[in-house]
Amino acid sequence: MAKDLEEIYKNHANSVYRYLLSLTHDADVAEELTEETFYRAVYSIHTYDGSCQIRVWLCQIAKHIWYQELAKKTKQTHQELHEDIPSPSRSPEEAVLFHGHKMDLYKAIHQLSEPMREVVHMRISGEFSFAEIGEILGQSENWARVNFYRAKQKLMEVL
Structure with a gap:
């Protein structure tokens, strides 16, 4: 059984990570949630009924964990301050314009209906x-x- 679980991890960890990266846009968070996904999968493997591929089942677990993470974040009362440092390859003016266009794009993506928004995030970010x-x-x-x-x-x- 342990060997089977190890094989599942080897075969699907990268896909689950990329899926979570497309949702979180943060490599560290995606990595942490990937580990949590496989941790939970080990304890609920008995519920896997084979009606879908194991990768799909794992991504469903990952999505559920991400939604739980979002719920936790919205309950937090404090916000961290982040300082955006422009890229050395861009002038400050170019960095401001680039950031503005990027913000406009992500705002527009956020306004899309759910299946389209998720497909775009998975295609672009993941x-x-x-x-x-x-x-x-x-x-x-x-x-x-x-x-x-x-x-x-x-x-x-x-746009």
Whole structure:
């Protein structure tokens, strides 16, 4: 059994990490939540019924953990201060313009409806293929392509 679990980790840890990275946009948080995902999967492996691929099941656990993390963060009363330091390759003016465009893009992505928003995040931040996105979300590759295309159209209208 331990060998099976080790094999599951080797085969799927990278996919779960990339999925979480697409949700969190933070490598450290994604890594921590990946470990938590496999920790919980070990204790609930008996509930896996084989109705979906194991990677999909693991990503569902990861998504649930991420939602729990978000709920915890919204309950916190303090906020950390972050100082944005411009890249040395950009002038301060370019850094301000780049940051403004990036903010506009992420605001527009945030306004998308749920399946489109998640597909865009997974495609851009997680660098998942359309086939992987469809598999993780329990849909087809074509469904992922169509949702990404529609999301791009809406973003171009807004921006």
